Amino acid sequence: MFAYLKQPDARETVTIEFEGRALAVREGDTVAAALLASGVDIFRSTPVSESPRGPWCMMGGCFDCLLEIDGVPNRQGCQITVSEGMTVIRQQGARRISP
């Protein structure tokens, strides 16, 4: 659905892991931008009805881009910059609290 206006080959890329799959993404992008550019549009399911959601505002307000990033649940993908080796999975429903 989303594509770069200008392909990022002029810049460095980094590799992140999303749901076990390696993605080469543009350095400096937010996680949300990187996933959208990689064709991922479902980021999470909601805590109450578990309906699918993806980024909407891209500026930290809507909390619809929540992801589990490097083992930490409920992080806003639009507020975090990608880094080499980062692991990302979807936020499925409400987060659990470790015992």
Add this chain to the structure above:
Amino acid sequence: MANYDFAVVGGGLVGSAIAYGLCSSGHRVAVLDEGDVAYRASRGNFGLVWVQSKGLGMPNYSDWSQSSSRLWLELAPELKALTGIDVQHRRPGGVHLCHTEQDWLARRETLNRLAGQTQGSFRFEMLDHQALAALVPAIGGDVFGASWTEMDGHANPLYLLRALHAGIAHRGGHYLQGSAVRWVHRDGSGFRLKRDSGDVLCGSVILAAGLGNRGLAEQVGLEAPLAPNRGEVLITERVAPLLELPTTYLRQTGEGSLQIGDSHEDVGMNDGTRTAVLADIASRALRAFPRLKDVRIVRSWGALRVMTPDGCPIYQASETHPGAYLACCHSGVTLAAVHAKRLAPWISGSACPEEIIPLTAERFHVRVPETA
């Protein structure tokens, strides 16, 4: 010119519950709400339907709260059937956590006195750590115990307010918003309420304007000796079910957020927040529930409780201005059911509920000893 049997000044939980009750008997009812410049305690409160520890020294207030806890079991399904809104009322019992043995012993002493004063209508149990952990598995190992009553519960106060407003509309009541009531004048056998956006005529007027009652009560021969008391609240991200029972200062909402609060500050008409107070709220919650250590806070706010000098409600009918009534309290959620189902019928002509007879503002008057 609008004309009503009853005009309720204040569209928060107190005014809306009373108006909802008045509508059920077929009267022409209006709710006059100031708008978003008002202090809106009903938008900032905690959502407990709480009985334990209320009414020490005023056992009628305990009985009134207990009556509301029971009537909540009717109100919530009634609102759901009428409006389709689930106000998330649950009554699984509630716990007041005691962090130390000293707290626990003091709590037991206080509640024993309350049980005595209410002649046993107030019932409670003291739980040791093991019994508490059986009810609240997430409790931290350092918490000594708790007091428990089966009558405590909670609800979503925002859904409650919305459901009451929807219920009022459904029953034919009118909600007139955006304009404060500036003056209450007698007009014939009723009252004229002066507002910037047009006067309202009514047979009876019920003052339920929270702290705003202070300027209105004296116009109809009543007193509202109220002061703001600020409570601050923290809201966490939504988490998987952790806590079925509400506690005095931490509860989990139907959507999974943890709401943490119960600070008390005297800061005048300031409904902001202070970092030091929020930090205290958070650290107390962490002592009680260490598992919350990496849970994120997503919101905080302050709101002003509507406090009377003794913390108990004031309900009063004016003697100098028949048809004018006053309702002041800080427990708009707990008392919503009894306001709709017992206070409103009194205002529309039924006998005064026995519990509230001593709850007039006369109790704050200096008593001159009778001399022979």
